Amino acid sequence: MLRTTLASLALAVFAVSAHAQTIRIAIGTQDSTINCAAGGLMIRELGLLQKYLPHDGQYKGADYDIQWKNFTSGAPLTNEMVAGKLDFGAMADFPGALNGVAHEAGGRHSLFINVLSGSVQGSGNGIVVPKDSPVQSLADLKGQTISVPFASTAHGMLLRAIAAQGWDPQTDVNIIAQPPEVAGSALEAGKVAAHADFVPFAELFESKGFARKIFDGSQANAPTFHGTLVEEDFAKQYPELVVAYLRATLEANQLLAEHPEQYSELIEKVSGVDAGVVYLYHGPLGLQTRDLTWKPEYRQAVATAIDTLKLLKKADRGLNIDTFIDDRYIREAFKAQGLDYDAALANYAPQPLKANDAVSGQPITDLKRVAQVWVQGEPTVRSYASAEEALAQVASLKQAGKAVRAVYTQASDSGIKLLANQAWYVQAQGGQLHAFLLKDQATAFAQTQGGTVKDYAGVSAAAVAAR
The missing domain is CATH 3.40.190.10 (Periplasmic binding protein-like II)
Known part of the structure; x- marks a missing residue:
């Protein structure tokens, strides 16, 4: 033994x-x-x-x-x-x-x-750009400066992602060493076109409002x-x-x-x-x-x-x-x-969600559609059967003067959890929402399945109008 x-x-x-x-x-x-x-x-x-x-x-x-x-x-x-x-x-x-x-x-x-x-898919590592950058995907970064903490798992992801583009990391991009504590201010000042980092900095920079995630490690399909x-x-x-x-x-x-x-x-x-x-x-x-x-x-x-x-x-x-x-x-x-x-x-399953819809009280069974809202001051996160329902509740909460700490949704393609205010959406006929990490992913879905591509502000406005 x-x-x-x-x-x-x-x-x-x-x-x-x-x-x-x-x-x-x-x-x-x-x-x-x-x-x-x-x-x-x-x-x-x-x-x-x-x-x-x-x-x-x-x-x-x-x-x-x-x-x-x-x-x-x-x-x-x-x-x-x-x-x-x-x-x-x-x-x-x-x-x-x-x-x-x-x-x-x-x-x-x-x-x-x-x-x-x-993550066996690679989620956790990510690449972000300044919030107002025109860059929408890794393909837009050719010839530009990308910072990353050298010898980190994000560095390995970045090199693999660049190789997948068919680029030479020595000539097609300018990769510089930069730890996360420096990268935040560099992004805000526009000193780098993008920054690659490990848990949790891509999402943390997003949540602070000065960066936007344009690449998730799962796109490289490299376990981390x-x-x-x-x-x-x-x-x-x-x-x-x-x-x-x-x-x-x-x-x-x-x-x-x-x-x-x-x-x-x-x-x-x-x-x-x-x-x-x-x-x-x-x-x-x-x-x-x-x-x-x-x-x-x-x-x-x-x-x-x-x-x-x-x-x-x-x-x-x-x-x-x-x-x-x-x-x-x-x-x-x-x-x-x-x-x-x-x-x-x-067992490859994610941490399970066992919750009832915060409005209907019914058990949530379709985990691909689930969305969650963390209200400031509440000890537990509220769960909803769909993103459109969650956003309608966010509108009601804000009207009632309650602060919302975070809103989450699940990506319709990869299934990864997203900060809802950073996601892109396709609003299908009838109002059903499908969330995506990237605008290109949402656009491709809309072209094949129908619907209108919207950002978070757009779907939030639609949720208010539908009330």
């Missing part, structure tokens, strides 16, 4: 009793990268790790020195792991691969032990995720502590599933990311799926990242995926929590 194997490994390497000694557990987090929340911010804020740390056997009498350090991206986190200052680190597939390469270059090893949140790495030496010496950390992650994940609004508020309080954007990811039918299992698509994402690093000349050799990705610890954590890892591994 795995528990026996891990215990034997620990005893072989950790022969000296842990009695009366202090064990450091140093964890690098990315609080503003909100799909890392279940592996960092929530564990820290709710004290979940302490709940699972062992205090018997070889750990009897041991003191735990739990250290947390927050980062805005994976590259500096990796630097501190390689320097021996951190034991765990949360980051995406692309910087995670770079983490493994950096450890190998230093004669050490790290292990990718679990997924935290991701964030997950956790651990120093191999630490994992060999303290396998039970690795499992304890993952059990805390599983509990945090369960809390997010059960109370997405409550913990979206907590994440906003700590990270500064608007709760409305957090809910876009962590709420039901979210833009990404919280998934702690090593699905084949996520394994492939790591392999693709390694190949991309070679292309960028950031790695002169590959990694052995079969040893770099290690699912023993997450499987043991699932077992300890009474959960079925293999069932979760086979």
Whole structure:
């Protein structure tokens, strides 16, 4: 059994009793990268790790020195792991691969032990342009400057998207390095034509009103995720502590599933990311799926990242995926929590929505048409059977003097969750609305299916007129 194997490994390497000694557990987090929340911010804020740390056997009498350090991206986190200052680190597939390469270059090893949140289609990474830019799609950016955090998962997405256009990234576009904290002001000032970024900055910039999303990672059909790495030496010496950390992650994940609004508020309080954007990811039918299992698509994402690093000349050799990705610890954590890892591994469904229509009270069954409204001051998000119904209710709420925090709808083609005020719509005969990320997608639908293409202002005005 795995528990026996891990215990034997620990005893072989950790022969000296842990009695009366202090064990450091140093964890690098990315609080503003909100799909890392279940592996960092929530564990820290709710004290979940302490709940699972062992205090018997070889750990009897041991003191735990739990250290947390927050980062805005994976590259500096990796630097501190390689320097021996951190034991765990949360980051995406692309910087995670770079983490493994950096450890190998230093004669050490790290292990990718679990997924935290991701999308097998690629949603989460995105490209935005200034709100008033004439650019409507990636094809309009040829010859222009696009900024991106270098060595990030968004960088990998951007390179793949450019390749799909048949462009040369060295000559057909000007790619510059820019972290999200700089990119926001650069977009507002018109210093860059576009910015590519990872979770949650494309949607966060949209929600702040100065940018517009013109490309979602799902269009590149390149799986992406964030997950956790651990120093191999630490994992060999303290396998039970690795499992304890993952059990805390599983509990945090369960809390997010059960109370997405409550913990979206907590994440906003700590990270500064608007709760409305957090809910876009962590709420039901979210833009990404919280998934702690090593699905084949996520394994492939790591392999693709390694190949991309070679292309960028950031790695002169590959990694052995079969040893770099290690699912023993997450499987043991699932077992300890009474959960079925293999069932979760086979499950590709998004976080489910089980709700009644806020007007009729009837159960919502057509999830392709569902829309949601988060009213300021209300503890839970309202759900509606259709976008047209939701927008009519938004008009009534505003007339009653109530502030609307966020409105969500589902894309009619891809099914991804959208901020409704940033979407494009086709209003069919009879008033039924179909939502899309891009104007081009809406136009193509209208040409084949009929209907009128409108932006959010247009469909909102129509909803008011129809009341």
